[in-house]
Amino acid sequence: MAFEVVADSLGAQAKDSSKTVANIAVRRRRETIFKICGLLATSFGLITLALLLIDLAAAGFPRLSWDFFTNFPSRRASQAGILSAWVGSLLVILTTASIGVPLGVGAGIYLEEYGRRNWLTSIIEINITNLAGVPSIVFGLLALGLFVYGLGTGRSIFTAGLTLALLILPIIVVATREAIRAVPAALREAAYGIGCTKWQVTRDHVLPASLPGILTGVIIGISRALGETAPLITIGALTFIAFLPDSPISSEFPFVSFSWLFDGFTVLPIQAFNWISRPGSDFHANAAAAGIVLLAITLGLNAIAIYARYKLRKKLQW
Amino acid sequence: MASHIVTAFENELREINRKVAEMGGLAEKSVVDSIDALIKRDTILAQRVIAGDTRLDQLQREIEDDAITLIAKRQPLAVDLREVVSAIRICNDLERVGDLAKNTAKRVLALKGEYQAPALLRGVEHMSEIVLEQLKEVLDAFGARDAARAMAVWKRDGAVDDLYTSLFRELLTYMMEDPRQITMCTHLLFAAKNVERIGDHATNIAETVHYLVVGEQLADERPKSDASSMTTVAYPKG
């Protein structure tokens, strides 16, 4: 019986072959329509971005010179430079990374490898996910209340670093956990199988294997921190600054100094914001040039990240 | 027992068993016919027995081929492995049984026109009745996978041997009494020996059935009491 039914339907299909052909034509047409829609959507984004970049480059490129990097801001647009801004950015990011990366990676490892599945870790997990969605201005307000007034860390690089570290913490934690989770169970078993302790497994096998993924998360976080303006303005970053923080290297023992941590500062996006809010196209050109520098640093960091990840992955190869 | 997941495996095993059963039937028949031909001096029947042996040989080759292919393809284990090995062993025994029946049938042709005293045949006839019963019983035991029945056959083989020893002595005596009977008696002696060896093969099959069912080789020595090789008869004086 069943065979007959199958045979019947086969026969019916054969009979309706003209219908099938028509059906295929309809499906092909739909495919083409969707392809075109997708292409339009993609090119809209790309073209807009390209136009923006071209506009930025056209406006800012003429201002890029050695002086631009070595001059302090000035009332005269042609003499104004970004020295204090890029040094500030660099120091803030350094502080952010040195606080955010160990905390984020550490928390990620703990949650993934050591944390037992219970209500506490569940709450922590939910919180971390939520933290990633908190608007950055809220971080600024938190930092102002907690660090600047509460702990008295002042409107300093340290406060800025701390704030941005908090901001990027969820990104790093989530990336670390994802990367650790992607390590094959077989590798862990192999390590446990020859008698590794949990820490040996983590340090010698899991971390090296998940490093590319963690690195990606770190870079994404740092790129984000580099472009942040709102929380820094909230904690009171200066917009016009004509001095450098203390040098981290000193001539006396122990040759490194951390007094710069508590100096006032500005950063590239704030500097650019400052210039763009002034009247006069000269300052607007300065803002565009600062924008180019910021973009270059961000892209550069991404390039390094991609290269490092590629190298590390090649070394791992399973 | 549940059947195999692989239906083809099941069918192949069944086919081998069917062929062994067919061989058993044919072998039994050719033994019956060869003895019949001997007693009735029926050369036509004898020739039929001789011709029928080729089918037995062919079946034996087929079973061996099937079994070898099955081992190569399916790697049988446990009871399946014993089934296949048993089939090979039993078909060898049955092929030999067929050969022995054929040999007896050939002697019927050789004896054509020879003088014959009917009394001489009685011993051979009696012996072959017992052996045929043994053969039939052991083939049934194989069909029913009945180790106990097979063992009963195995234990009875001693009786056949005893019978053969006494027949041997009897025929020897006849030959001494009347040299005209020597040709006849010699052939009968060989026919009797054939029958006795068919009994031995029945015993072999019994051992195989025991192995097939129980899974262990028989450790005991078979009850042997064929003493003919050590039998002499003193020449009658006077």
Add this chain to the structure above:
Amino acid sequence: MTAMSSVSIKTTIAAKPEFKFGKNKVSANNVNVFYGDKHALKDVTVNIPEKAVMAFIGPSGCGKSTFLRCLNRMNDTIPIAKVTGKVEIDNQDIYDKALDVVQLRARVGMVFQKPNPFPKSIYENIAYGPKIHGLAASKSDLNEIVEASLKKAGLWDEVKDRLSDSGTGLSGGQQQRLCIARAIAVSPEIILMDEPCSALDPIATARIEELIDELRENFTIVIVTHSMQQAARVSQRTAFFHLGVLVEEGTTDTIFTNPNDSRTQDYITGRFG
């Protein structure tokens, strides 16, 4: 008429040289394993003789791998797993609180289903174990251990000129032998193998089986396998698991020619499973 009395000649036939089992290396008593609510292993009691190969066979999910993982407490790494009962190695309870699980795993090596070399050099793959357990006093000691382990695993000639190449660049069979060498390097007494050949081609499988046969001289080997033929080829004793129960255990010869239990018979002859 005289009949010669039959002369009985007694001949002694040498008995078939049977495998002599040594003392029991591992003895498990009423071992139960629970994964959460699932009762994965039920009252398994079995002895594993030393310097022999014991095979665990049975359908998927029958508990054979679970039991194997009790022997080096690999189940500890699964949070929801709970083990009850007693497992003793050389009469020492391995679930004793005082026993260090790291120490245990140095004594009970493991080889996994899929070859899993570390994504490091061949040399590092072998040297890592001895290093963390402090087995090598010097660099030359370590070199010796690496060479000896690779030789025992029958891999030395194939890799001696490229010890610094990545272990993951080897063929599947070589990788598995590398994993065996890695296990040997920490001088274990027992080697557990969880379907070590299931990802390998027949030639690579034959090499591993040959290796297992050689290793039997010095190690107690427990192997889980889905291949009945493999169990029959490499092991001296076989245990059949079904639905979390150890159904039958005996010499491999007996299990594969004349098993006692009808479930064993049905499984090995392909009647269910």
